[in-house]
Amino acid sequence: MSNTFCGRTRRQFIWEVGAGFSGVALAGMLDNGFYANQAFAADGKTAFKNPLAPKAPHFPAKAKAVIFLYMYGGPSHIDTFDYKPTMYGRDNQTIEVKTFGRGGRRNVGRIVEPRWKFKQYGECGKWVSDLFPNVGKHVDDIAFVHSMTADSPIHGSAMLQMNSGKILSGSPCMGSWINYGLGTVNENLPGFVVMLDPRGGPISGPKNWSAGYMPATYQATVISATNNPILDLKRPESVAADSQRQMLDTLRQYNDEHEIPRGDNSNLKARIASYELAYKMQSSAPEATDLSKEPEHIQKMYGLDNPRSAAFGRQCLMARRLVERGVRFIQIYSGGNHNDANWDAHGDLFDNHTLHAGETDKPIAGLLEDLKQRGLLDSTLIVWGGEFGRQPVAEYERGTGRDHNAYGFTMWMAGGGVKGGVSVGQTDELGSKAVENPYQVKHLHATMLNQLGFDPNRLSFFYGGLNQKLVGVEHTNTIKEVIA
Amino acid sequence: MLVALDAPVELNPDGSPTTGLRSQFADWVTQPSNPLTSRVIVNRMFQHHFGRGIVRTTSNFGYTGSKPTHPELLDYLAGRLVSGGWKLKALHKEILLSNTYQMSSAPSAAALKKDPENELLWRVDMQRLEAESIRDSILTASGQLNVNIGGPSVLVRIPDEVLAGQSVPGAGWGLSSPGEQARRSVYVKIKRSLTVPLFAAFDAADTDTACPVRNTTVVPTQALSLLNSQFIQEQAGIFAKNVAEKYTEPAEQVTEVLWRVLQRKPTTVEVNRGTGFIAKMTATNGNNRMDALKQYCMVALNLNEFIYID
Numbered sequence: 001m002s003n004t005f006c007g008r009t010r011r012q013f014i015w016e017v018g019a020g021f022s023g024v025a026l027a028g029m030l031d032n033g034f035y036a037n038q039a040f041a042a043d044g045k046t047a048f049k050n051p052l053a054p055k056a057p058h059f060p061a062k063a064k065a066v067i068f069l070y071m072y073g074g075p076s077h078i079d080t081f082d083y084k085p086t087m088y089g090r091d092n093q094t095i096e097v098k099t100f101g102r103g104g105r106r107n108v109g110r111i112v113e114p115r116w117k118f119k120q121y122g123e124c125g126k127w128v129s130d131l132f133p134n135v136g137k138h139v140d141d142i143a144f145v146h147s148m149t150a151d152s153p154i155h156g157s158a159m160l161q162m163n164s165g166k167i168l169s170g171s172p173c174m175g176s177w178i179n180y181g182l183g184t185v186n187e188n189l190p191g192f193v194v195m196l197d198p199r200g201g202p203i204s205g206p207k208n209w210s211a212g213y214m215p216a217t218y219q220a221t222v223i224s225a226t227n228n229p230i231l232d233l234k235r236p237e238s239v240a241a242d243s244q245r246q247m248l249d250t251l252r253q254y255n256d257e258h259e260i261p262r263g264d265n266s267n268l269k270a271r272i273a274s275y276e277l278a279y280k281m282q283s284s285a286p287e288a289t290d291l292s293k294e295p296e297h298i299q300k301m302y303g304l305d306n307p308r309s310a311a312f313g314r315q316c317l318m319a320r321r322l323v324e325r326g327v328r329f330i331q332i333y334s335g336g337n338h339n340d341a342n343w344d345a346h347g348d349l350f351d352n353h354t355l356h357a358g359e360t361d362k363p364i365a366g367l368l369e370d371l372k373q374r375g376l377l378d379s380t381l382i383v384w385g386g387e388f389g390r391q392p393v394a395e396y397e398r399g400t401g402r403d404h405n406a407y408g409f410t411m412w413m414a415g416g417g418v419k420g421g422v423s424v425g426q427t428d429e430l431g432s433k434a435v436e437n438p439y440q441v442k443h444l445h446a447t448m449l450n451q452l453g454f455d456p457n458r459l460s461f462f463y464g465g466l467n468q469k470l471v472g473v474e475h476t477n478t479i480k481e482v483i484a
Numbered sequence: 485m486l487v488a489l490d491a492p493v494e495l496n497p498d499g500s501p502t503t504g505l506r507s508q509f510a511d512w513v514t515q516p517s518n519p520l521t522s523r524v525i526v527n528r529m530f531q532h533h534f535g536r537g538i539v540r541t542t543s544n545f546g547y548t549g550s551k552p553t554h555p556e557l558l559d560y561l562a563g564r565l566v567s568g569g570w571k572l573k574a575l576h577k578e579i580l581l582s583n584t585y586q587m588s589s590a591p592s593a594a595a596l597k598k599d600p601e602n603e604l605l606w607r608v609d610m611q612r613l614e615a616e617s618i619r620d621s622i623l624t625a626s627g628q629l630n631v632n633i634g635g636p637s638v639l640v641r642i643p644d645e646v647l648a649g650q651s652v653p654g655a656g657w658g659l660s661s662p663g664e665q666a667r668r669s670v671y672v673k674i675k676r677s678l679t680v681p682l683f684a685a686f687d688a689a690d691t692d693t694a695c696p697v698r699n700t701t702v703v704p705t706q707a708l709s710l711l712n713s714q715f716i717q718e719q720a721g722i723f724a725k726n727v728a729e730k731y732t733e734p735a736e737q738v739t740e741v742l743w744r745v746l747q748r749k750p751t752t753v754e755v756n757r758g759t760g761f762i763a764k765m766t767a768t769n770g771n772n773r774m775d776a777l778k779q780y781c782m783v784a785l786n787l788n789e790f791i792y793i794d
């Protein structure tokens with residue numbers, strides 16, 4: 001970013017405006033390009049300073065968009081992608097192992113042997129469990145990070161960390177950072193989109209897609225796969241399209257007349273233009289999320305023909321359509337609400353993971369295949385994972401339920417300039433903790449920002465006396481081994 | 485602060501049942517030799533009247549804060565506050581009666597050239613209403629605002645799409661009676677993880693952090709909210725009905741609608757534009773007179789002049 005804002009440093013500039021961009025007297029300063037480049041509204045003549053107008057990152061980016069497949073609740077790494085052959089045959093053995101979950105800290109546990117068989121896939125020969133036979137076919141495009149760690153073994157705080165880098169609420173989420181840093185190339189669509197599981201949102205709800213201390217403009221737009229994709233986008237049925245257009249035309253006449261003697265206040269022009277943009281959004285956003293024009297073979301590719309995978313499949317297909325139309329950051333939640341409505345397998349591990357993997361395996365594979373065949377995988381970073389993994393031992397005296405495990409878990413990435421067919425880091429032979437190349441959530445975030453063309457240690461927002469960063473104020477490295 | 489902590493502290497003064505630490509701290513904060521407290525308070529008052537403080541960094545008067553644009557004025561107001569017995573009302577009155585506060589917001593080419601950012605307050609800056617004031621003003625225009633004082637918070641409608649983001653959709657929220665829902669926005673319940681969409685759209689404070697200065701963004705989602713939300717549609721309908729009960733002639737109706745949203749007498753051009761719109765609307769799309777008047781109320785509630793104050 002340029003270092004001169006009206007002859008000041010950025011730091012001075014933001015201080016002088018009270019870190020708030022409030023007060024219309026600032027309009028003149030904002031004109032100089034802090035927020036955005038100039039764009040034009042639907043009428044082609046009214047300048048509109050869209051805070052989401054496209055901006056260039058620090059250096060040429062490998063990835064233009066991110067699709068974060070968020071497995072809420074914490075999928076078990078040793079039952080999915082982190083193969084632990086020596087655990088088989090040891091079911092119910094009592095062992096010494098340090099664990100920390102919702103049940104507190106323990107030193108001893110009873111092994112729950114992985115409940116699925118693993119098979120080798122691809123040229124890289126990656127071992128993948130029978131939960132993901134379709135994703136398995138794409139391992140040569142995937143980089144697995146098996147040595148992830150998180151700061152909290154509790155859903156709320158761990159989710160906030162995975163989404164915003166901090167375990168407390170109030171900080172902008174990753175999508176907000178990308179919205180702030182890149183804007184959106186399609187002004188008719190939001191830059192940061194979240195799609196929720198039909199069973200409900202995650203714990204803490206909107207805190208997981210909030211813009212925190214940044215202007216609310218940068219927060220996510222929750223898009224529903226059903227009727228009304230964006231809140232208040234749909235014109236009320238009682239109002240004919242033509243009536244609304246007439247109404248807007250008359251509004252425009254009043255506002256233009258009002259604006260003429262106040263021509264120095266660019267906010268008035270911007271607001272006039274915002275109505276034209278809103279009107280355009282009403283037609284373009286539904287088109288983006290309308291899957292009816294997708295051919296049958298594509299719908300099948302995403303598992304739309306199977307009721308079990310149809311909901312997540314529709315969201316993955318919508319994500320592809322949004323990426324094609326310039327949306328930067330899309331997060332899709334697998335799992336919502338509480339208990340077994342998400343990956344939080346405290347009860348019956350087999351039933352829980354069979355359900356959630358069954359809902360997502362085909363759609364995820366379809367998304368990877370479809371992006372690849374369209375040449376979009378190279379520029380779209382796919383991220384898979386949850387807020388933590390699960391323990392190798394049972395939570396209770398009986399049963400197969402596993403408690404949370406933030407000491408070691410697996411995330412994977414594909415596309416967007418990430419190496420395929422590689423596995424980074426290792427957990428111990430039980431998967432209880434990361435032992436080789438342990439990485440923290442901030443390293444994952446740094447890697448994602450890097451692929452989008454940002455220096456993660458430079459993308460900052462001045463707030464509360466600090467140049468705040470997604471990765472924190474200390475220098476943070478990327479996970480270099482996964483970068484192509 | 486350090487001075488306060490260093491000074492010997494008498495606990496339970498005069499046999500008081502409490503330690504008395506808080507009142508000692510309050511006495512220390514407000515002692516006449518500490519100018520900071522009164523400066524900070526008057527700066528905040530000033531910010532709320534003028535849209536920005538004399539010190540722009542309202543919550544930071546330290547080394548990294550910005551310098552006051554009018555240091556003498558800041559000290560004058562701070563002095564008035566203390567000499568007036570820390571009474572805020574008299575100071576509000578003094579500010580509001582000042583020539584500076586009463587300046588027009590109209591631009592002047594010469595002044596804009598010398599001081600484009602209006603640092604010297606040669607005019608008053610136009611201000612956009614805050615989220616809560618926008619909602620209250622809509623309710624006032626429609627005649628629905630319930631000005632009762634006090635009592636528990638009220639729950640207004642939050643659309644299902646927004647409730648869907650909760651881990652248990654709808655939990656911890658409900659719906660107050662229509663009369664209660666029309667209370668002033670200050671009585672609307674603030675739930676940390678669930679924000680009323682109209683407030684969020686118009687830059688209400690984030691629920692997690694202190695907010696010394698609000699953002700004032702202009703984005704299309706605000707327009708969508710004021711065009712299509714159930715709240716605005718309902719209020720526009722009530723607004724139209726309310727006006728139609730009092731006036732039958734279109735010119736009278738338009739005049740009343742504009743009076744209510746602009747608080748001034750509309751011009752002939754403005755009234756004629758309105759009656760023309762109603763006539764045209766009534767003739768098309770199967771709209772009846774009430775539909776047309778409701779659409780006109782929508783025009784009025786979306787006017788820039790409605791939410792930007794000169």
